Amino acid sequence: MDLLGLLRKRKSIRTYTDAPVTDEHIGKILQAALLAPSSRAFYPAEFIVVRDREMLSRLAMTKAGGSAMLKEAGAAVVVIGDSKKSDAWIEDCSICLTNMMLQAAEMGIGSCWSQIRNRASSEENVTADEYLHTLLDIPEQYSVEAILSLGFPDVDPGEKELPDTDSPKVHYGRF
Numbered sequence: 001m002d003l004l005g006l007l008r009k010r011k012s013i014r015t016y017t018d019a020p021v022t023d024e025h026i027g028k029i030l031q032a033a034l035l036a037p038s039s040r041a042f043y044p045a046e047f048i049v050v051r052d053r054e055m056l057s058r059l060a061m062t063k064a065g066g067s068a069m070l071k072e073a074g075a076a077v078v079v080i081g082d083s084k085k086s087d088a089w090i091e092d093c094s095i096c097l098t099n100m101m102l103q104a105a106e107m108g109i110g111s112c113w114s115q116i117r118n119r120a121s122s123e124e125n126v127t128a129d130e131y132l133h134t135l136l137d138i139p140e141q142y143s144v145e146a147i148l149s150l151g152f153p154d155v156d157p158g159e160k161e162l163p164d165t166d167s168p169k170v171h172y173g174r175f
């Protein structure tokens, strides 16, 4: 499949079958993340792989909305960035997440980004970032960008139409 074909195939998937996401799948997804470019080659992004069902259920409760898919996911990757290492940690983490979503899609695995940075947790006066620091023993200098859920789609998600480049989003020459 060419890259545009893969980009058309990737969609946010929030419901999954019981088919296992194996160590080999996770290995390839992590390799995709670790191949991402990084501002000034500082590589501030790090990854916490979660497979334990109880921990996935607790991840699902991070936010009041937008993280519930993690309960049924086969696995999750929590993406954290060392903001002391790079001021571009958000961009770097985001590229890693994108690479992982694409590698997952290439293997037929569905994924969904659950935003953590700048989000409230389901607990009063606790940010989603603070909730995960406590839950996962994340050292203080790291910030949590997002959690990526992973699992085989329970229904065929189909694929996106190839977009038309004659789009109001695209400006040529000047705005």
Ligand SMILES: Cc1cc2nc3c(=O)[nH]c(=O)nc-3n(C[C@H](O)[C@H](O)[C@H](O)COP(=O)(O)O)c2cc1C
Pocket (backbone or CB within 6 Å): 010, 011, 012, 013, 014, 065, 066, 067, 112, 113, 114, 115, 116
């Ligand atoms: C930065 C970012 C944050 C997102 N946060 C969430 C989220 O917290 N929960 C969720 O269910 N989906 C989240 N999504 C998925 C979007 O809802 C999804 O990408 C969008 O609806 C477009 O659908 P598609 O991914 O199938 O193309 C997020 C996506 C991005 C890029």
